[in-house]
Amino acid sequence: xxxxxxxxxxxxxxxxxxxxxxxxxxxxxxxxxxxxxxxxxxxxxxxxxxxxxxxxxxxxxxxxxxxxxxxxxxxxxxxxxxxxxxxxxxxxxxxxxxxxxxxxxxxxxxxxxxxxxxxxxxxxxxxxxxxxxxxxxxxxxxxxxxxxxxxxxxxxxxxxxxxxxxxxxxxxxxxxxxxxxxxxxxxxxxxxxxxxxxxxxxxxxxxxxxxxxxxxxxxxxxxxxxxxxxxxxxxxxxxxxxxxxxxxxxxxxxxxxxxxxxxxxxxxxxxxxxxxxxxxxxxxxxxxxxxxxxxxxxxxxxxxxxxxxxxxxxxxxxxxxxxxxxxxxxxxxxxxxxxxxxxxxxxxxxxxxxxxxxxxxxxxxxxxxxxxxxxxxxxxxxxxxxxxxxxxxxxxxxxxxxxxxxxxxxxxxxxxxxxxxxxxxxxxxxxxxxxxxxxxxxxxxxxxxxxxxxxxxxxxxxxxxxxxxxxxxxxxxxxxxxxxxxxxxxxxxxxxxxxxxxxxxxxxxxxxxxxxxxxxxxxxxxxxxxxxxxxxxxxxxxxxxxxxxxxxxxxxxxxxxxxxxxxxxxxxxxxxxxxxxxxxxxxxxxxxxxxxxxxxxxxxxxxxxxxxxxxxxxxxxxxxxxxxx
Numbered sequence: 001x002x003x004x005x006x007x008x009x010x011x012x013x014x015x016x017x018x019x020x021x022x023x024x025x026x027x028x029x030x031x032x033x034x035x036x037x038x039x040x041x042x043x044x045x046x047x048x049x050x051x052x053x054x055x056x057x058x059x060x061x062x063x064x065x066x067x068x069x070x071x072x073x074x075x076x077x078x079x080x081x082x083x084x085x086x087x088x089x090x091x092x093x094x095x096x097x098x099x100x101x102x103x104x105x106x107x108x109x110x111x112x113x114x115x116x117x118x119x120x121x122x123x124x125x126x127x128x129x130x131x132x133x134x135x136x137x138x139x140x141x142x143x144x145x146x147x148x149x150x151x152x153x154x155x156x157x158x159x160x161x162x163x164x165x166x167x168x169x170x171x172x173x174x175x176x177x178x179x180x181x182x183x184x185x186x187x188x189x190x191x192x193x194x195x196x197x198x199x200x201x202x203x204x205x206x207x208x209x210x211x212x213x214x215x216x217x218x219x220x221x222x223x224x225x226x227x228x229x230x231x232x233x234x235x236x237x238x239x240x241x242x243x244x245x246x247x248x249x250x251x252x253x254x255x256x257x258x259x260x261x262x263x264x265x266x267x268x269x270x271x272x273x274x275x276x277x278x279x280x281x282x283x284x285x286x287x288x289x290x291x292x293x294x295x296x297x298x299x300x301x302x303x304x305x306x307x308x309x310x311x312x313x314x315x316x317x318x319x320x321x322x323x324x325x326x327x328x329x330x331x332x333x334x335x336x337x338x339x340x341x342x343x344x345x346x347x348x349x350x351x352x353x354x355x356x357x358x359x360x361x362x363x364x365x366x367x368x369x370x371x372x373x374x375x376x377x378x379x380x381x382x383x384x385x386x387x388x389x390x391x392x393x394x395x396x397x398x399x400x401x402x403x404x405x406x407x408x409x410x411x412x413x414x415x416x417x418x419x420x421x422x423x424x425x426x427x428x429x430x431x432x433x434x435x436x437x438x439x440x441x442x443x444x445x446x447x448x449x450x451x452x453x454x455x456x457x458x459x460x461x462x463x464x465x466x467x468x469x470x471x472x473x474x475x476x477x478x479x480x481x482x483x484x485x486x487x488x489x490x491x492x493x494x495x496x497x498x499x500x501x502x503x504x505x506x507x508x509x510x511x512x513x514x515x516x517x518x519x520x521x522x523x524x525x526x527x528x529x530x531x532x533x534x535x536x537x538x539x540x541x542x543x544x545x546x547x548x549x550x551x552x553x554x555x556x557x558x559x560x561x562x563x564x565x566x567x568x569x570x571x572x573x574x575x576x577x578x579x580x581x582x583x584x585x586x587x588x589x590x591x592x593x594x595x596x597x598x599x600x601x602x603x604x605x606x607x608x609x610x611x612x613x614x615x616x617x618x619x620x621x622x623x624x625x626x627x628x629x
Contacts, residue, residue, distance in 0.1 A: 007289050009296040011321060014057070014303060016279060017206035017239040019152050021057040021099060021303075024296060025317055028242070028283050028305035029062045029103050029157075029210075030337065031074065032346045034355060038065065038076030040085035043345070045092055046357040051310050052096035055317030059098055060208075060242075060305075063105030063157050066135075066142040073345070077104065077142040086149040094150075101153030101208065104142050104197070106135065108163030132179065132189060135163075140196040147201050153240075154201060155208040156193055158233075160254050161247030164190050165212060168229055169247075171220040183228050191236040198237035208240035208281075209233055213268025216250035223268055227275045234276045242281040242305065243269040255308075256285055257534050258333040259415035259541065263291050270300035281305045287312075287331045289320045311337050312350045327432075329425055332418045336616050339531025349616040350422055352382070352623040360627065365390040369602075371629060372453035373397065374443045374592065377405025379607030379618035380459030381426040386626025387457075388433040395451070396435060399442040403427060405461050406586075406608070407615060412484040413509050422615075445595045455602035455629050458593040459622070462586035462608035471558025472582065480506040480583040491578020492516060495563065497555050499526040503583030504538055510581075511545040518577070519547060520565065522554040529614070586612050602629065 014021045034044035048059055064075040076082055086102070093100040139156070146154050158164035166172035167189045173180050179188050190209070198207055211229065215221040221229075230241060245265050246254030256264055265284030273280040282301035286292050287309040295301055310316055313329035320328070329350050336349045348354040368391045373384045376398030388394045402408065404423040411420040430437065441447075448456060464479040466472055480502050482488045492515060496507045499521025507517045519526070526549060527535040542549070550567065557564040562576040586608060593605045606621040607613070613621075 006323075007293045007320060010289060010293045010304065014279070016153070016208075017203065019099060019206050022097070023055070023057040023317070024303045025056050025058075025292070026281055026303050026305040027051050027056050027059040027310045028281075028307045029060055029155075030307035030311060030346070031062050032355060033073035034345050035073050035075050037072045038069075038074065039082055040075070040089045042358065043355065045089050047346075047355055048089065048100075049092050049096055050314040050357050052093045052098035052100075054310070054314040055321065056098055056310060058101060058153065058303075059093060060101040060103055060153070060155055063103050064142070066104055066106055066138045069107065071107075075102075077102070077145050078138065080145060083145050083149050086146075086151075090150040090152075099152040101155055102146050102149075102151050103155040103157050103210065104139055104146070105157040106139075106163040108161075108166050126175065129177075129179075132192075136189070136192045136196050139193045140200050143197040143200045147205060151205065153206050153208060154197060155210055155240075155242065156190070156197065157210055158190050159210045159212045159244045161215070161250075164193065165247065168211065169215060169221045170225065171215065171217055183232065187229055187232045190233060194233060194236040194238060206239035207237060208242055209238050210242040210244055211272075212245055212247070213243045213265060213272055214245045215247050216245060216252055217247055220247065220250075223271045226268070227271055230272050230276050234278050238278055240279050240281065241272060241276060242283065243272050243301075244283050251537070251540050253533050253536065255335060255338050255533060256333065257335050257537050258418055259537055260285060260333070262287065263295065266295055266300050273299070273301060279303060283307070285333060287333075288328075289316075289325060306331075308333065308337055308348075311346065311348050311354050326428060327425075330418070330421050332421060334419070334615070335531050335533045339533055340616070347616060347620075349614075349619060350425075352616075352620040360623065362386065362389055362627070365392055365629065368392055369454035369629060370452075371395070371455045371457065372448065372451055373457045373459060374448075375405065375459030375461055375607070375609065376400075376403035376437065376439075377459055377461050377607055377618065378407050378422065378426075378615055379609075379622040380405075380457065381423070381430065382619050382622025383457050383459065383604075383606060383626040384435050384622075385426060385429050385433065386623050387629055388430070388435050390626065390629075392455075392629060394435045395453075396430070396437045397441055397443045397447075398437065398439050401440055403437065403439070406481075407618075409481055409484045410505075410615070412486075413505050414512070416505075419615075443592065445592065445599065448596060448600060453600065455604070456596060456600045457625060457629075458590065458596070458603070458605045458609050459607045460589045460592055460609045462589050462612055464582060465585045465587045466582060467584060469555060469557065471563075472580075474558055474580075476578065477558065477580045477582060480581055483581055484509065490515065490581075493578045494518070494581060495520065495555075495577040495579075496581045496583055498583035498585070499523070499549065499551065500529045500583065500585070501527060502585075503581075504530075504542065506581060506583055507547050508538070508541060508545060511542075511547050517545075517547045518550065520550045520553040520555060522552070524552055526551060588612060604628070 269282035
């Protein structure tokens, strides 16, 4: 079964002004950090070309600055020098069969990006009327350049707590002049931007605006307020409205992690659609064609936008239209794409190729080899898949009854059950490729000698680290892995030792079962191995569960009387807990790798067996080694 039969609305054409789209799927803006000094790079071009090639109807580029900024890895349009690169990009996207728009943007008076991501928006500065007029002009000038570059659509960014959003917000806008006070005043700046842009571009290019349906901040914009604002903006000259939510520091965040439900902003788009006459775009954890089709069918939106879903799988559309929905590499909302992009370019846990489309282009191997993969965690599964795609004969060995390794443990918390989908996807791909998977068999050097492979990939993972601390051998002391597997008895009062990702998520897992939980961490901060947005959401949930958190606290001994800790440099004696859970990291399990050194032609050690890391590292190493053989 294919395409349009199962998803007739999603793959029906759509007209916005004079722009005709081949389907209702929009790639919404995502910060790739692939630009250089504000200009398009080859990597930037290839990233978006892959999504266009995958069949999306419209791509709306990431925020494009209308005046100089200190963010060189984002696009800019404040000068004519940026036009040539953007023109080449537009031509590339058109050649791949998609339409392309650009989002005009001013950050406003937020602190620097790294410091500001989780701070509440500050009120707009009392800028002069002359400065407001100047900024209106800069949006208009950028729009003119957009038209010269050949874009199909312009979108004005008036959401997420940035400049224009601050003026729309009753929380952000405390002005007492004609740009504040009431709906007319708070919308005036954005209305003037819309009108000035419309004057420059005429009716040739449709004009969109992204707004918040809800700010998720006390005293901020709510849906009823957004429903008052939306018609005013449409009357100013809009052809399309894109509805999002959240602001810096809001809960939930603008880009919601896995603990938020799929389709979390659909109700906001539905509310806005009730009061405007132009098409409405919805975004927010819509990462399956079924949910997209249902949203359209119920009349809650006119177009479906996704960013992370298309970062995870550029071929989302073509797989759907080919009747291969099961092969879609589904976004798991881990937010690695957001939480790590400030340290380099964008990356994706489930798709190691994101941002490296040319560098990691899969090519056939020069010679087909017999490849033995030992270990069925993420890195082993990914390596097996890529090696098989390239033409190698691959057999994967896993000593347990199931593939997935530590990732299955990571998927144990209720809000992370989607994570298990990565294992299901890899399993399906391997089955499709004909890779043999042998379960329940431990591999020794003798096994390797008998198989006699050309190349061996050791992906044997890691084991929980258990430091030499007095009392850690007691029966009340267990590991977080044992807790998450659900195969041990746990008392009512629990101390979790270790405040990284595993410790905090295990603490939440236990508190949700009614346990009274305390977490101790020897460092000055919790969650140092976690992405910022995920940690922000987790800390909010931990507070709701009344979990006690003690930083700068190191366990020195567990004895009959209780537990001795060093807290802020002072020794303290605490009463005994019923159960102590160790979440102190892992140690590489690489004995087999050491034993095989010099005994096989090609030997690769990847994932945690090489060095402890996260899921994104495991997938990346698996992919790279699969390409190397």
